[in-house]
Amino acid sequence: MQKTTSKKSYMERINRLKERVLEKYPEIDMENAVILTRGFQESEGEPHVVQKAYAIRKQCMEKSIPIWDDELIVGNSGSKQRGGLVCPDDCWSFIDREIDTINERQYDPFHLKEEDRELFLEVVKPYWKGRSINEKWEKQMPDVVRTLRDCGAIYIDRKCVRGWGELTPDYQMIIQEGVEGIEKRIEAVRETLDLSVPGDFEKMNYLRALSLVADGLRQLGKRYSAKAKEMAEAETDPKRKKELLDIAEVCDRVPEKPARTFREAIQSMYFLHICVFMEHEAPSYNPGCFDQYMYPYYKADLEAGRITEDEAQELLDCLWVKFSETCMLQDATTARYSAGYPMFQNLCVGGVDEDGMDAVNDLSYLVLQATMDVQMYQPSLSVKYNLARNPDKFLKKVVELMQMGTGFPAFHNDEAGIMMMMNKGVPLREAYHWNPCGCVETSLAGKQRCYTSYCDYNLGAVVEFALNDGKSRKYGRYAGARTGDPRNFGTFGQFLEAVKAQIRFMLKAVVEGNQVCTQIVRDMECPVASLTFKECIENASDYAWGGAKYSIGDGLDAIGVADLINSILAVKELVYDQKAFTMDTLCKALEAGFEGYEDVQAMCAHATKYGNDDDSANQIAKDMFNYIADYIESFQHPYGHYNGGILPVSGNTPFGMEVGALPSGRKAYVPLGDGISPNQGTDTNGMSAVLKSCSYIPHARFNQGTLLNQKLDPAFARGEKAVESLMGYLKSLCAMGIFHVQFNVVDPEELKDAQENPEDHSDLLIRVAGYTAYFTELGPETQGDIISRTTQTHI
Structure with missing residues (x-):
């Protein structure tokens, strides 16, 4: 490494690196999918987890290893600088379904080159048809879950279309011990096993899988070292030649051996990072x-x-x-x-x-x-x-x-x-x-197994179903609980019980789906990620099988917090307390999307709103979200109780497109509120009032996280x-x-x-x-x- 670097000079490098990435339009990267497919074909007859590990090692041995100009830290999970990897063992079918539209779709389009299209159709699709996790899920999904999903009340497919994600490997372990140290752990466990003991044969196979991916990591580092040396030999610029030789020296050591320097530590962690993506390209490897x-x-x-x-x-x-x-x-x-x-x-x-x-x-x-x-x-x-x-x-x-x-x-x-x-x-x-x-x-890191955001459930739909006997206005289908004609709710308590019944119905359904999904995804082993989960090694049990030290129930995430609170408040104030209009009038106004009922919409819009430190709104927030937390925690997951969260990603927008007008004054098919934030434009008393309202939500009980924008x-x-x-x-x-x-x-x-x-x-x-x-x-x-x-x- 050069011993003197001015900020001006290094920012010139960073700006060049940054510009090169930003100018790349995202492309579908089919290389890893092809290598993975051939790896599974070559290892037919082996246990599934061994096939997976064999294919990953093959990726490490055969994938492109680009080193871009100006780079000091190297490695790429695919072959393209700004690419999206196809993981066909999780889900190949959406590529098949969108092969003619993915270039132009509204959200996150990708360029699919003709040669990659042909590789998909000729190599990937023929092998994986009928074998992927997503296909198993689509066939085994409970009917109640499918109906709620198709009516926009839940989104529940993440784990079966995006791999594991949402985990934190123990990067410190690979940095401190290197692959060789982890291999010693594997060997120590292997020496305790006896083929005559029931269950030990499966454990031996699993340790063999871990050894394969460990060697893949080692070989990937060695390949990058050799590539950097080769490039250095052809390099005429003395400064870049020295940088390439430094890269070669670093990659020759890590991730095989423990890191000795800051640069080696960064490079070692990044090699592990890209290999986890190669295994299952999913969001949230942290x-x-x-x-x-x-x-x-x-x-x-x-x-x-x-x-x-x-x-x-x-x-x-x-x-x-x-x-x-x-x-x-x-x-x-x-x-x-x-x-x-x-x-x-x-x-x-x-x-x-x-x-x-x-x-x-x-x-x-x-x-x-x-x-x-x-x-x-x-x-x-x-x-x-x-x-x-x-x-x-x-x-x-x-x-x-x-x-x-x-x-x-x-x-x-x-x-x-x-x-x-x-x-x-x-x-x-x-x-x-x-x-x-x-x-x-x-x-x-290296200890928790939990799909933190397994399912999103739509609190706007909860209100709609409570006021429409469980029927979706958009789809005209009964999807929720049959709670009866709201015109017959003589008290606010009866209305509130209908809302709670819809919450119970929806959450029970997603738990039913999760129980099925949890069994299916046992076949979605992740030996690379598991490599730094010490208990996965010690127990010879994959992350997907519950091998982590703390295997915890999956996360069920609410979207539409403010819509729920504001709608309950509006019904209480306008229908039951003030009697400003009848429930019949409200139902007709909602069915019409407030067209012709602008006076009703105006009253609803001016009713008390969450986010302004109003006592009645705060009380509803406290009571409803403690109720939801109680109900979520009452269910037993195979790996512990279920957990709640309030983190919409950008799901409040598509969820809103599934829900008609609400008593909060929100018009039909527009975004719901995001996270625990107030509805757009309704928080009028400043930031401190927002905080005070948000504090009534029991954050520690929604332990997958709560989000305030x-x-x-x-x-x-x-x-x-x-x-x-x-x-x-x-x-x-x-x-x-x-x-x-x-x-x-x-x-x-x-x-x-x-x-x-x-x-x-x-x-x-x-x-x-x-x-x-x-x-x-x-x-x-x-x-x-x-x-x-x-x-x-x-x-």
């Missing part, structure tokens, strides 16, 4: 508490004079660009729920260590600076802020990053996160080390004393027990101009929900939802 496990290497290098702060910053910035290369390839329906090609690679800084003491260190600040420098949509940077332990200096740097308007970082109340982990059954000492996962979920006027967010005001606001959030907030700092007029002139705003980053995306890559409905959010001008 680098976790990066500043904590990387800091010892940075500190040692700095003290030994092997690196300067600027050189370390350059390596981090290079890594940040790498995180933005892979694009999430999803079917068209799923893309509507998380538009913008998000990978949800949630990397966090801050919080406390295993003793509950301040974990902020010098590297924490460099990580924040990397996001300031690079300003791309990945990694999805989060902060864990501990009110009692973390310093004001750290919080000030966090606010300065927020003021830039990129949507980063997501801010998490560390103490609420710890409580969420403990509610999952994790002891306090380990709960200290939780990390944000995906959007805003809670995870534990706030949009700030740039003049306010960047004005005099703004840093001090926002620091105080964030501390108040923590004191109130609220888990999360994230900010957009953007002028609504700029967003409108970006809609009309996208070519002038291609680099405009925006916080959608639990992720950041380029505004111009979002669909028009999602763009409109973001524009319509309340722009806050004061605390």
Whole structure:
């Protein structure tokens, strides 16, 4: 490594790397799918998990290994710089279904080259037809689940079309031990097994699978080393030649052996990271508490004079660009729920260590600076802020990053996160080390098995069904519980019981679906990810089989929080308390989408609204979401009780397109409220009132995470004393027990101009929900939802 680097020179490199990624239109990458298919064909007759591991090793041995100009950190999960990988053992059929439309679809289109199309039709499809996880799910899905899904009341297909995702490997393990250290763990367990003991044969096969993927990781590093040497021999620029030789030296060592330096540690973790994506390209493989496990290497290098702060910053910035290369390839329906090609690679800084003491260190600040420098949509940077332990200096740097308007970082109340982990059954000492996962979920590196966002359920549909005897207005089908004609509800209590009955019906149905899905996905083994789950090795049991130390019930996520609260309030106030109109009038108005009933719509729109610190709204929020949490936790998952969350991704937009007019005054088929945020434009008493209302939701019980969006006027967010005001606001959030907030700092007029002139705003980053995306890559409905959010001008 060069011993002197100025910020000006390294930013020139970073800008070139960044520009090359941004100019690439996302492409479907078929290379890994072809190699995987041939790997399964070659290993026919082996146990399924061995076939999977054999195919992954084959990918590592045969895949393209591009090293782009200017790169210092190398590796790519596919062959294209901005590509989406096809994982046919999860789901091949959506490619077949969309093969003629994926180039032009509304949300997250991908370019499919003709040669890749032919490979899919000639190699991939013929083998995988009838074999994929998604096909098994489609055939075995309970009828009640299918009906609710088809009527837009739930979205439940994630795990069967996108692989595992939503997990945090133990990157520290691969960095500290290397592949060779992990292989010693595997061998130690293998020596305890006896073929004459029932069950040990299956364990031997599983350990063989782990050994195959471990060797694949080793060989991938060696291949990159050889490629860098080859390129160095042909390189005429002395500076680049030296860089390539450095890359060759690093890759010759890691990930095979323990990392010795900061650069080796970064490269080792990134090799593991891309191999996890090769196994199942799914969102939310999370680098976790990066500043904590990387800091010892940075500190040692700095003290030994092997690196300067600027050189370390350059390596981090290079890594940040790498995180933005892979694009999430999803079917068209799923893309509507998380538009913008998000990978949800949630990397966090801050919080406390295993003793509950301040974990902020010098590297924490460099990580924040990397996001300031690079300003791309990945990694999805989060902060864990501990009110009692973390310093004001750290919080000030966090606010300065927020003021830039990129949507980063997501801010998490560390103490609420710890409580969420403990509610999952994790002891306090380990709960200290939780990390944000995906959007805003809670995870534990190398220890937690949990599909944190298995299902979304539509609270707008809950209200519609309660006022329409379980029938969807859009589809004219009975999908929910038959709760009777609402005109016969003589009291508010009867109406509220109908709402609760719809909630129970919907949640029970998704649990039924999850029980089926949980059995199906046992065949979706992930030996690469499991390689750093110590208990998976010790128990010779895959992550998919519940081999992790804490295997926890899957997450059921609410969308439409404000719509539920505001609709209940409107019915209570206008129908039962004030008798402003009858239930019959309300039902007719809703059926008509308020056309001809504009006076009813106006009264509904002016009824009490959540988000303004109103006692009646706060009480409804508290009661309803404790009720929902109670009901979710009453169900037993094969790996523990179920868990709730409130994290819409961008699902509030497509869910809203499935729901007619609501008593809240919301018109038909427009977006629902996002996360725990108030409905768009209804929070009129400032940010502090929003916080007070949000604090009535039992955050720690929705332990998969809760999400609060706030949009700030740039003049306010960047004005005099703004840093001090926002620091105080964030501390108040923590004191109130609220888990999360994230900010957009953007002028609504700029967003409108970006809609009309996208070519002038291609680099405009925006916080959608639990992720950041380029505004111009979002669909028009999602763009409109973001524009319509309340722009806050004061605390």
